[in-house]
Amino acid sequence: MLVETSAHGSDLSARPRVSGGRVHDDAPDTAADFARLADLPEGPERDAVRDELAKVWLPMAHRIAGRFRNRGESLEDLRQVAALGLVKAIDRYEPGRGAFESYAVPTITGEIKRHFRDRMWALRVPRRVQELRNKVRIARRDLTDNSGGANPSVAEIAAHAGLTEDEVNTGLEALESFSTLSLDAEMSSSDDGFSLADTIGGCDEAYDVVVDREAAKAGLRRLPERERAILYMRFFEDMTQSRIAEQLGISQMHVSRLISRCCARIRDEALDQGAHQEPCCDNDGGSGGSGGVGGGHMA
Numbered sequence: 585m586l587v588e589t590s591a592h593g594s595d596l597s598a599r600p601r602v603s604g605g606r607v608h609d610d611a612p613d614t615a616a617d618f619a620r621l622a623d624l625p626e627g628p629e630r631d632a633v634r635d636e637l638a639k640v641w642l643p644m645a646h647r648i649a650g651r652f653r654n655r656g657e658s659l660e661d662l663r664q665v666a667a668l669g670l671v672k673a674i675d676r677y678e679p680g681r682g683a684f685e686s687y688a689v690p691t692i693t694g695e696i697k698r699h700f701r702d703r704m705w706a707l708r709v710p711r712r713v714q715e716l717r718n719k720v721r722i723a724r725r726d727l728t729d730n731s732g733g734a735n736p737s738v739a740e741i742a743a744h745a746g747l748t749e750d751e752v753n754t755g756l757e758a759l760e761s762f763s764t765l766s767l768d769a770e771m772s773s774s775d776d777g778f779s780l781a782d783t784i785g786g787c788d789e790a791y792d793v794v795v796d797r798e799a800a801k802a803g804l805r806r807l808p809e810r811e812r813a814i815l816y817m818r819f820f821e822d823m824t825q826s827r828i829a830e831q832l833g834i835s836q837m838h839v840s841r842l843i844s845r846c847c848a849r850i851r852d853e854a855l856d857q858g859a860h861q862e863p864c865c866d867n868d869g870g871s872g873g874s875g876g877v878g879g880g881h882m883a
Contacts, residue, residue, distance in 0.1 A: 611685050612640050618679045637674050638667075641688065645670040648692050655700070662696060669695030713758050719745045720755030799857070803850035811846050818843055 614637055621637065624630035649666035653659050669692035677687050701714055723745035727736035736744070742752045767781040804812060814832070817823045825843070829836040 611644055614640065614684065615679065618677060618684060621674075622679055634674060638671060641670055641674070641684075642667060644685070644688070645692050648689065649696060652696055652700070657700070662699075665696050665699045666692050669693075713754060716747070716751055716755035717758035718755075719747060720752055721759060723747075799854040800850050802857070803853040806853075807846060807850075811842055814839060814842055815846055 617633060617637055621630060621633045624633065645666035646663050649659065649662040652662050670688060672695065673684070673688040673691040676691070677684055681687070701711065720741060723741045724736055727740055727744055728734065738749050738752050738756070741747070742749045745752070747755070767784075768779050770779055804815075807815075810832070814828055817828050817831070818825070823831075825836045825839045829839045832839070
């Protein structure tokens, strides 16, 4: 155990104190030193007494930090956070308002809990959801211990924790959201070295539409005005060939031939330009080329 001597020569760590009916070796009797600290003005002497108090109470802070081990944070980091909470407790403690340990323990514990709340979540989660997560975690642990290892149902957790089933589901989701997985992480079930990024997402056909439109622009601009109007009515206004023929005063067969011929011309010109994209239209003038033709007309 760390043994320190106060500024006036007393052994700070050799005097264990009873707190709440329990004796802790890391709870020295420092009442006189805190009273002296409160009377000292700012300066080197006060800083020395403050540092000595922090040293002799540090084992208690480490003990509290140990309660939170195995929760995703290293013990060394937890001890650093606990030490910060200890310093805050020393600075804010008023000797006339009870034993220091009674004030320091909740202060240090609160500092560690804030660390988990504010720093350990990969995403910012509302405090209400964090509290639900903790209630669900504790209830599930209690029920699992009582049932010999069987996983409790949502209804059982809700009844045990005094929550609604919707709140339990929210808490269960938060249990799986404490940390994130890198997209570069290799999948444990894969023998081929696939990462998580390889398993999500897919091809976006909208990119192909953009490429088709760009490839068809020049050919569309070179078409006569009537042919451009026919393609617009067919692929943008979704008019049938019969309606187009009636509106233009020509036969439906003629409309079909014009559509096929225009699509073939635009396709051949796009391929000649090295676009190497799928044809903008199929042979019978179907809707397969609507993206390329329509997009070019509107550009």
